[in-house]
Amino acid sequence: MKKKLISGLFLMLWMALLIAAMVYPQGIFPVLAASGVWVACLLTWAVIPVALAALIKNGPLWQELRASLLKTITRKENVFISWVMRLLIVVSLAWTEWAITLVFYLLTVIAFWITRNQMAQQVAA
Secondary structure: OHHHHHHHHHHHHHHHHHHHHHHOOOOOHHHHHHHHHHHHHHHHHHHHHHHHHHHHOOOHHHHHHHHHHHHHHOOOOOHHHHHHHHHHHHHHHHHOOOHHHHHHHHHHHHHHHHHHHHHHHHHHO
């Protein structure tokens, strides 16, 4: 319950920051939103090679890592909320003219989807 409360609070703050970035495009909010997107993207790009290596390699350490990544990457999420958040991030970055960050974010989303599909196929096999 505590995790859901913290997660929901973080989600609401993130949405408020993205909306504030669109309302006040000349303030600090777009910079904070873009910084948050960059941190999330860089963390995702750090996890992707580890996830793919865990799929290829065998051994007890890799088995534990694979199980942990599968639990994290393939977890069920609210599809509506995730699409609203993605759309809000794209619109916010486009509205505040953070084009390079927007392109990097979209590439990260595509790479994450590919990695998640590979992990799901590994589970199904």
